[in-house]
Amino acid sequence: MTATLLETRSVSKNFGALRAASDVTFKLEEGARHALIGPNGAGKTTFINLLTGVLLPTSGAVYLKGQDITTMEQAARVKRGIARTFQINRLFRGLSVLENVYISVAERVGAAPQMLKPAGARRDVIDEAMHLLETLKIANDAHHTIAGLPYGRQRLVELAIALGLKPEVLLLDEPAAGVPSAESHIILDAIDALPKTIGVLIIDHDMDLVFRFAKKITVLVRGAIFAEGTPKEIGANPDVRAVYLGQATTHG
Amino acid sequence: MSAMPTLTEHPAALALTRRHRLRWWEPLPWVLALAFYFLFPRHLGFGTELLIMVLFAISLDLALGYAGIITLGHAAFFGAGAYTVGMLAQYGIWTEPITGLIAGAAVAALIGFLSGLVLLRTTGLTLLMLTLCTMALLEEAANLGHDWTGGFDGLTGITIPPLFGLFEFNPLFPKTQYLYVLGVLFVCFVFARTLVYSPFGQSLTGIRENTLRMHAVGAPVRTRLVVCYTISAALAGIAGGIWAQANAYVNLSTLGLDRAATVLIILVLGGYGRLYGAFVGALAYMALAHFLSQVYPTAWQLGLGLLLVAIALFARGGIIGVGETLVQRLRPKMYQKQPPS
Numbered sequence: 001m002t003a004t005l006l007e008t009r010s011v012s013k014n015f016g017a018l019r020a021a022s023d024v025t026f027k028l029e030e031g032a033r034h035a036l037i038g039p040n041g042a043g044k045t046t047f048i049n050l051l052t053g054v055l056l057p058t059s060g061a062v063y064l065k066g067q068d069i070t071t072m073e074q075a076a077r078v079k080r081g082i083a084r085t086f087q088i089n090r091l092f093r094g095l096s097v098l099e100n101v102y103i104s105v106a107e108r109v110g111a112a113p114q115m116l117k118p119a120g121a122r123r124d125v126i127d128e129a130m131h132l133l134e135t136l137k138i139a140n141d142a143h144h145t146i147a148g149l150p151y152g153r154q155r156l157v158e159l160a161i162a163l164g165l166k167p168e169v170l171l172l173d174e175p176a177a178g179v180p181s182a183e184s185h186i187i188l189d190a191i192d193a194l195p196k197t198i199g200v201l202i203i204d205h206d207m208d209l210v211f212r213f214a215k216k217i218t219v220l221v222r223g224a225i226f227a228e229g230t231p232k233e234i235g236a237n238p239d240v241r242a243v244y245l246g247q248a249t250t251h252g
Numbered sequence: 253m254s255a256m257p258t259l260t261e262h263p264a265a266l267a268l269t270r271r272h273r274l275r276w277w278e279p280l281p282w283v284l285a286l287a288f289y290f291l292f293p294r295h296l297g298f299g300t301e302l303l304i305m306v307l308f309a310i311s312l313d314l315a316l317g318y319a320g321i322i323t324l325g326h327a328a329f330f331g332a333g334a335y336t337v338g339m340l341a342q343y344g345i346w347t348e349p350i351t352g353l354i355a356g357a358a359v360a361a362l363i364g365f366l367s368g369l370v371l372l373r374t375t376g377l378t379l380l381m382l383t384l385c386t387m388a389l390l391e392e393a394a395n396l397g398h399d400w401t402g403g404f405d406g407l408t409g410i411t412i413p414p415l416f417g418l419f420e421f422n423p424l425f426p427k428t429q430y431l432y433v434l435g436v437l438f439v440c441f442v443f444a445r446t447l448v449y450s451p452f453g454q455s456l457t458g459i460r461e462n463t464l465r466m467h468a469v470g471a472p473v474r475t476r477l478v479v480c481y482t483i484s485a486a487l488a489g490i491a492g493g494i495w496a497q498a499n500a501y502v503n504l505s506t507l508g509l510d511r512a513a514t515v516l517i518i519l520v521l522g523g524y525g526r527l528y529g530a531f532v533g534a535l536a537y538m539a540l541a542h543f544l545s546q547v548y549p550t551a552w553q554l555g556l557g558l559l560l561v562a563i564a565l566f567a568r569g570g571i572i573g574v575g576e577t578l579v580q581r582l583r584p585k586m587y588q589k590q591p592p593s
Binding site: 052054074075076077078079083084086090091092093094095096097098099102103104106107108111112113114115116117118119120121122123125126127130139142143161164165 | 262263264265267268269270271272446447449450451452453454455457458460461462464465466467468469470471472473476
């Protein structure tokens with residue numbers, strides 16, 4: 001029995017009349033490779049926002065390692081080990097790749113509030129950022145500003161910033177979105193190489209990616225959990241095929 | 253693998269490690285400022301004003317250029333510093349110049365901190381209007397508090413005792429003022445430079461570039477902004493205080509929109525978020541204002557306006573930004589040497 005890292009109990013979120021999350025009870029285990037799938041507008045990104053504290057639930061509770069974090073601020077959750085990437089890149093565009101990762105590492109190790117020491121004197125932070133870039137195979141782009149980088153590499157920086165936080169829970173919102181399929185394996189390889197203890201939740205439309213990556217899949221439809229199980233079970237579930245996979249198979 | 257440079261020798265890592273080191277041209281402004289002292293003894297009044305504007309623009313650069321706090325009310329802190337020094341001296345409470353400046357900085361910092369707690373919850377246009385309102389409130393308070401502030405006439409009878417008990421402030425031959433301002437500017441600049449190259453400064457640029465992401469890496473964004481705003485206000489307060497000491501008077505112009513707009517123009521002209529933009533911008537602005545008002549006294553600001561439009565459209569980085577682009581074009585591509593991955 002593995003420990004539960006992140007858990008929601010009957011979480012709902014209303015935007016006026018729209019019910020973006022409806023009574024969602026969900027568990028992310030230690031070392032999980034969990035995927036969250038669902039048609040467009042199913043509330044997948046809303047769910048991530050509820051987990052990270054960008055949004056507060058209308059009702060229900062969120063727990064991290066047994067601790068109630070329902071009303072905790074975003075930054076405090078990050079300090080407790082939840083990191084995320086964004087569906088659309090949110091990078092420090094005017095800064096170099098190294099500086100992007102430096103910011104995140106400096107925040108984690110508590111270097112960021114230092115005022116009277118040069119940033120360059122924190123060799124530990126620079127070294128760690130460079131090592132991270134190397135494991136993601138983008139060390140050679142370290143000096144480039146984000147704006148001049150191909151989109152696929154930008155996605156890796158997006159991932160690098162999250163990894164710089166050394167999270168226990170990593171939430172990946174469509175990590176391969178916008179990446180040419182020839183390059184998406186770089187991102188998958190990077191995810192495969194993550195420490196085994198991290199609980200990873202991935203949201204994606206790309207079924208190949210999801211079925212390759214996930215050991216457990218949750219299907220979200222109209223804000224509610226529709227089905228949950230191993231990739232095999234989900235793939236064989238006729239209801240899921242009808243609402244979701246069916247669309248793909250009939251076209252393919 | 254063996255051909256790869258080790259990670260700490262990677263050009264990007266080296267560049268970041270050495271970023272804060274002194275570059276060859278950095279002593280230049282100070283050499284020029286000292287040369288000015290000896291070469292143009294009759295224009296030291298102009299020089300003093302210029303140096304004060306540089307200091308004021310540096311304070312704005314910390315907030316606007318580095319942290320991305322959009323403000324149109326920075327003269328609030330300039331005025332707060334000026335009135336603090338002015339009122340302390342006018343009523344004989346405290347006249348010693350250097351400690352007077354510290355008092356001015358403290359009052360400006362306090363106003364910056366308190367207003368920042370409220371203002372910095374907002375962004376964009378709301379923030380812009382609220383900074384403007386804060387300044388307008390202070391200006392009106394100074395206007396209405398006639399008994400203490402001299403109202404519209406200002407405080408005119410300020411006497412500042414000699415610096416260190418030795419060097420007299422002389423409004424006609426402002427030698428002391430010039431060197432005094434230069435010294436204070438140097439100290440403040442060294443502090444600002446240290447700050448922007450620190451991890452704290454790096455996190456400010458992070459907030460400027462993507463506030464949302466800063467939240468997502470666990471940064472206490474609003475605390476950082478308030479701290480930055482307070483420091484920026486303190487430096488602006490020093491600029492205002494020293495202005496009051498150098499001119500021996502304080503009036504409502506220290507708190508006005510004119511001054512707030514001028515310092516913004518200076519920063520945009522020179523290039524914001526670049527530290528030295530304040531120097532270049534102040535010099536360019538004051539020289540242009542001087543030159544244009546001689547050529548075309550009635551509408552000299554038109555020329556300045558056109559230049560600003562051109563900068564806003566074609567050179568967002570200001571004069572320094574244009575310089576940087578030119579240097580990059582001329583310099584051989586230094587990073588091309590590294591081996592392919």
